[in-house]
Every structure is written in structure tokens, then in C-alpha cells.
Amino acid sequence: ILGGYEARPHLKPFMASLQLDGQHVCGGFLVAEQWVLSAAHCTEETGDKLFQVLLGAHSLTEQEPHKRLYRVRAQFPHPGSNKHNNKDDLLLLQLEEKAELNADVQVLPFQREDRDVAPDTVCEVAGWGITSHSGRRPDRLQQVERPVISRDVCNHRTRHDGTITNNMMCTDSRRRDTCKGDSGGPLVCGGVAEGLVTAGSRVCGNYKKPAIYTRLAPYAAWIDGVMASADG
Numbered sequence: 001i002l003g004g005y006e007a008r009p010h011l012k013p014f015m016a017s018l019q020l021d022g023q024h025v026c027g028g029f030l031v032a033e034q035w036v037l038s039a040a041h042c043t044e045e046t047g048d049k050l051f052q053v054l055l056g057a058h059s060l061t062e063q064e065p066h067k068r069l070y071r072v073r074a075q076f077p078h079p080g081s082n083k084h085n086n087k088d089d090l091l092l093l094q095l096e097e098k099a100e101l102n103a104d105v106q107v108l109p110f111q112r113e114d115r116d117v118a119p120d121t122v123c124e125v126a127g128w129g130i131t132s133h134s135g136r137r138p139d140r141l142q143q144v145e146r147p148v149i150s151r152d153v154c155n156h157r158t159r160h161d162g163t164i165t166n167n168m169m170c171t172d173s174r175r176r177d178t179c180k181g182d183s184g185g186p187l188v189c190g191g192v193a194e195g196l197v198t199a200g201s202r203v204c205g206n207y208k209k210p211a212i213y214t215r216l217a218p219y220a221a222w223i224d225g226v227m228a229s230a231d232g
């Protein structure tokens with residue numbers, strides 16, 4: 001997160017850190033007791049290695065009462081996701097067991113009504129992604145508030161030039177923005193997850209490249225279907 005600030009500890013109990021060999025790679029959030037939702041692009045550099053999922057954390061390193069690292073039973077990237085574009089950039093992770101819910105570990109509901117969030121709505125995005133262009137990695141969860149911008153503005157030829165589909169949404173990226181390591185985290189508007197951070201052009205903090213999110217409402221059936229099929 002560029003231009004943000006440290007979150008109030010454990011006030012975002014849905015936040016997940018997707019880790020490889022103890023290293024934060026991507027964000028995500030608890031969408032059900034045994035399921036975390038993140039971005040398919042997060043598996044690009046991991047091959048077929050499985051993530052571990054850290055829940056209940058504020059600091060990535062310090063001991064905290066409800067912090068716990070969960071093994072992943074299976075990872076389900078959306079079948080339409082691919083490394084050449086931002087389409088269908090979703091990844092469902094089934095935890096080895098149901099997460100133990102408590103004050104610091106809670107499920108976050110996601111938007112199921114397929115209607116655009118109004119432009120200028122101020123939403124929140126949090127993550128352990130880099131906090132400077134030089135790549136500084138925070139130990140503690142950061143957050144920033146960002147206004148939604150319309151798809152038409154985001155699709156202008158000087159911005160994302162028509163690549164933003166109805167399944168995506170954008171927020172202003174002037175200075176305050178998402179960045180490397182924030183992918184997969186939720187964009188929360190009025191207490192509901194409306195989108196998932198996707199890297200898009202990978203540019204951070206430049207108003208000419210607004211932040212892009214995969215909208216969640218269009219994928220409600222896929223999310224429910226995978227969870228139902230794998231839960232058995």
C-alpha cells in the first residue's frame with residue numbers, strides 16, 4: 001500500500017496473508033470458514049507449490065494471540081484466469097481445516113448484487129504490500145481509503161484504454177494506491193467486499209494507471225459452486 005497508514009490492529013479480521021516459505025506473497029480474505037479468496041495471478045511465480053495462509057495477524061513477525069498459519073488442502077484458480085490479461089483473476093484456497101473464528105479471525109461477506117459501486121464512493125483497501133517505490137515491505141498491516149472512478153474514465157485511452165470489462169472496477173491511484181503484494185486483498189465498500197486487488201499494469205501511485213479490481217458479484221455462482229463441490 002502506497003501513501004496509506006498502519007491499520008488498527010485486528011480491526012480487519014478477514015485479512016489473510018498468502019505465504020511461501022514464511023514470506024508474504026499476496027493478500028486475500030476469509031470468504032467462508034474453510035475458504036480464502038485471493039487472485040489467480042498470485043500463483044504465477046509459485047508454480048504448483050501450495051501457499052500457507054496466515055490468519056488473525058496484524059504483524060507478520062510478532063507473536064499475537066489469535067495468529068495462526070493454515071495449510072492449504074487445494075487451490076482453485078478461476079478457469080478463465082491466465083497470465084496474459086487480468087480476466088477472471090480469482091483464486092479460491094481451501095484450508096486444511098476450518099479456521100478457528102474469534103475476535104481476530106472473521107469471515108467477510110462479499111457483494112452478490114451485480115450493480116456497479118457508484119463513482120466517488122470511498123472504499124478501503126488493506127495489505128502487507130510494498131509501501132514505497134523502492135520496495136519497502138511493512139511488518140504490520142497497512143490500509144488506505146480510495147474513491148471509486150467510473151469505468152468510462154478508467155477506460156479512457158490515456159488510462160486503461162478500453163481493457164476494463166464489466167467484471168472489473170477502478171479506484172483513483174494518485175499517490176495513494178495498491179502495489180506489489182497487495183494483490184488478492186479485498187476492496188471493502190460499506191463493510192462489504194466489492195472487489196479483489198489485481199495487479200493490472202503493475203504501476204503504483206500514478207494517476208494515469210488507476211488501480212484495478214476484479215468485481216466479486218459476477219463470480220458469486222463460481223465461488224459458491226467451488227465451495228459446495230469441494231466441501232462435499
Ligand SMILES: NCc1cccc(Nc2n[nH]c3ncnc(Nc4cccc(O)c4)c23)c1
Nearest residue numbers: 133177178179180183198199202203204211
Ligand atoms: N496499483 C496497482 C497494483 C496492484 C497490485 C500490484 C501492483 N504491482 C505489482 N504487482 N506485481 C509486481 N511486480 C513487480 N513490481 C510491481 N510494481 C511496482 C514495484 C515497485 C515500484 C513500483 O512503482 C511498482 C508489481 C500494482
